[in-house]
Amino acid sequence: MSVVINTNTPASLASYNLSTTNANLQRSLNRLSSGSRINSSFDDAAGNSVAMKFNASIKRTDATLANVNNALSFLATQDGVLKNADKILNRISELATLAQDVTKTTADLTLYQDEVSILQDQLGLMLSEQFNGINLFGAGSTSDMTVVTSHDGAQTVGITQSDLATLDTTVDAYDVSTTAGAAAAVIAIQDDIQTLANYRAVNGAQQSRLTFAADMLSINKVNLEASVSRIQDVDVADESTKLARYNILQQAGTAMLAQANQSTQSILRLLS
Numbered sequence: 728m729s730v731v732i733n734t735n736t737p738a739s740l741a742s743y744n745l746s747t748t749n750a751n752l753q754r755s756l757n758r759l760s761s762g763s764r765i766n767s768s769f770d771d772a773a774g775n776s777v778a779m780k781f782n783a784s785i786k787r788t789d790a791t792l793a794n795v796n797n798a799l800s801f802l803a804t805q806d807g808v809l810k811n812a813d814k815i816l817n818r819i820s821e822l823a824t825l826a827q828d829v830t831k832t833t834a835d836l837t838l839y840q841d842e843v844s845i846l847q848d849q850l851g852l853m854l855s856e857q858f859n860g861i862n863l864f865g866a867g868s869t870s871d872m873t874v875v876t877s878h879d880g881a882q883t884v885g886i887t888q889s890d891l892a893t894l895d896t897t898v899d900a901y902d903v904s905t906t907a908g909a910a911a912a913v914i915a916i917q918d919d920i921q922t923l924a925n926y927r928a929v930n931g932a933q934q935s936r937l938t939f940a941a942d943m944l945s946i947n948k949v950n951l952e953a954s955v956s957r958i959q960d961v962d963v964a965d966e967s968t969k970l971a972r973y974n975i976l977q978q979a980g981t982a983m984l985a986q987a988n989q990s991t992q993s994i995l996r997l998l999s
Contacts, residue, residue: 738987745980752973755966764961771958778958785951787878792944795937797859798874798886802934805863805889808856809927812891815846816923819901820916826909833904840904847899854891864891876940878947884940886933889926894919 757766768775825831826839856863861872871885897919902908 735987738984741980741984741987745977745984748973748976748980752970752977755970755973758961758966759963759970762961762963763959764966765959774958778955781951781955781958784878785948785955788944788948788951791875791878792941792948795874795876795941795944798872798884799934799937799941801858801861801863802886802930802937804856804858806927806930806934808853808863809889809923809930812850812853812894813920813923813927815850816898816916816920819843819846819898820913820920823901823903823909823912823916826903827906827913829906836904836906836909839909840902843901843903847895847901850891850898851895854895862888864889867892874937874940876937876944878944882940884933884936886937887926887929889929891926894922 754766754770758764765771765775765778822839822843826836831839854864854866865888867890869890870888872888874884874886876882876884897915901912901916903912
């Protein structure tokens, strides 16, 4: 091998290796300090792309879960009103039964009718109940509202705005101021109580279904977060081992570069 002055190939190779080691060392330090294996698209282009899509899905899942929980609150509020409506119907049923007592005077029946009228008015007020500005009940007909239950919008569940207006109309027809009217009211109110029971059954079934949908969203979110973790999060034990290796290589590279730079000093002896 010839002895030259202008080119120091060993020093160039040692400098290149040291530069590569320093870059790896800085990358390892960055990963350990951030806790993330991917700090730029250069680290893992494909993995970074997948992680970005998963992170977007997690955000949408969070938003969808919030919407589903709001729908559950809507149904819970609706059920609370239906529960009170049930109490009103039961009280009217009780009053109608009492009004059939042959020992009651016309004045007594009038007092019963006064309370029935007040309860009828209260039932009518329930029609205007709202949740965040949205009517809890349909006006004259039962309508459905669509709740999205998946982050991609592919799955939906319908919730019902029950028709209390029709029920209120039939209840308004009750008149217990006469014995005959009270008897008719007792018969009619049994059907209305059954109708109200059906509304509550539908409400309970829809709450149950939305609860399962919320559970699935929570599970999907956990699984998506686990997938992102496998792609993005750094394995601290593995990366610490690499860091130790790069530190040793850096020290060795620095020493070898200094040795390579000293190797040309022997030429001076030839020239002296």
